[in-house]
Amino acid sequence: MKVTLDNPASAPQPLSPYYSQVARVEQADGSALLFVSGQIAEGATLAEQSRGVFETLDALLRAHGGSLADVVNIRTYLTDISRLGEYGAVRREFLTGTPPTSMTFEVPRLFRPEAQIEVEVVAALPAG
Incomplete structure (x- = not known):
């Protein structure tokens, strides 16, 4: 198993130098898991x-040869859970296939004060 931590130049850069945006975990069969911050x-x-x-x-x-169609798990943090429907409508625009496993949390605030999600x-x- 090989693990690569990455901040791809072709994507927006992280807001802080204290984390990597993608952890790519190569499997023995040539497949890979991508954990995205x-x-x-x-x-x-x-x-x-x-x-x-x-x-x-x-x-x-x-940047790692995948797409949103490859998402198998999604975790969402909202500052106002009563607005879940608004988020869900946008999410359905981007995740059009079988829905991935999912968890959604309401949190009092996020990394940036203006962030709602x-x-x-x-x-x-x-x-391959």
């Missing part, structure tokens, strides 16, 4: 922030 995005509304988050997640996955994912890439 929580992402936030700029925007005035929850929908704008959600779209930005999924665009960044997609860029990070694509943070999302992290795990993706499974086939061999």
